[in-house]
Amino acid sequence: MDCRSFQEHLGDAIDRFLPQSVEQEFQAHLDLCRKCRDEFELERLCKQVVQRKIKRVGTPPATQALVLHSLQEQYAKASSSAEGWWDRLFTRRALVPAIASGLAVVVFVLFLTVQRDPSEALTDHSASNDLINQSFKNFALVRSGELKPDFVASCPESVASYFKKSSIDFAVHVVRMPDCEWYGAMAVEHAGVKMAHVAYRTGDDWMFVCEARHDAVMQSASLSLPPAAKRALTASNWYIDPAHPECNVVMWITDGVLCTAVSTMKKEKLLAVLTTR
């Protein structure tokens, strides 16, 4: 191989795309020719410097929110111009909150009549493998920005599509919030249990929901629930946890999926949001 031919393959060698058929010749020339060797080393070093010194950064949250907001605006424009009478009937701004409030009252009454248990041990869940504790920790990490969702979108359908393409093998229930700035999603597996995490950001409020197959959680030796939660879920499919005064924790079962929501929203608002699913 001469210098000219070496130059033609220089980039391939640095980027590790050098064909096997010329590897030996290339190496032989590299060992013999000082000029070409210097050039090769410099170019390789240049690539290494760029890789080491220029770090990839994540999209800043404000920029991400701006993009999602712009898309939401486009979406709203397109939707409002295309909607039919049937859509309008069910998207009336007054109708949805009315239904939501009614359902929230029903859930709240259920909570008052079924959940109360005088025994503190029943609601105790200090275990590190407790699903509520885990959800609470993840909620705190998402809020602080330490845990970044793998996927962020402006509408719940996009998040549902994301989970369909992921390893999650159950239908993830994504709550539609009319004023939600973004929806974040993560598909993870913990101790053999597949879990879908959905984060919601709406104004100053946050909500984090962890979803997993109810039977998988119950059968898992690595996950636990406080006895009060097990009882309430069996009785009414709902449980509101009293042990976190700084935020609200609600659990419910739907279509065999156990959902755990942690939120800064007030209880009534949170229940209204969750019951519009």
Added chain:
Amino acid sequence: MIPPVLAVVSRSTKKKHSEFEAEALPHMDVLYNFALRTTGNEDDARDLLQETYLKAYRFWDKYEKGTNIRAWLFRIMKNSYINRYRKETKEPDKVDYDEIENFYNSIRAESTDPNDLQQKLFGNLLGDEVTKALESLPDDFRTVVILSDIEGLTYEEIAEFVECPIGTVRSRLHRGRKLLQAKLYEYAKKQGIVDGD
């Protein structure tokens, strides 16, 4: 705070919207990084990213399903960048091969131990200086260096992204890196990491 938007949902647009978000949004970080390295500041990168996504959303019907979505988005960003900034920025620098040749000669002349010298040369540079050197490259060269050395794309992928033959990608990458070496050498000289001639 961004004012809330009441998304009135119609079934006919819901599918399009969710498809778009599921396909296009996972590539936001790659696009943002490219925008940041191309424009050189966060404000312009944000605007460019927003414009790219809005255009992609508007023209989603034109996207051929199953093809490389990242390449499609990238091309939209590249065209947006050209339309938006090229008028405002100076024409790309002419490549001064004499300067690069001198650079090589001076390196070789000083090089008693090539490995040590090369590490000394670029190893002490700060990230900011490397970023500036990269940003100062002409657009076409900078693009392939970013896609190859930062994003780790193959030549084939880069060729698809920038819509040119693989040979052109190779050539631009080689010339881009040479230019970059010259820029970095200048920084190293200014800092006294190496002796200037």
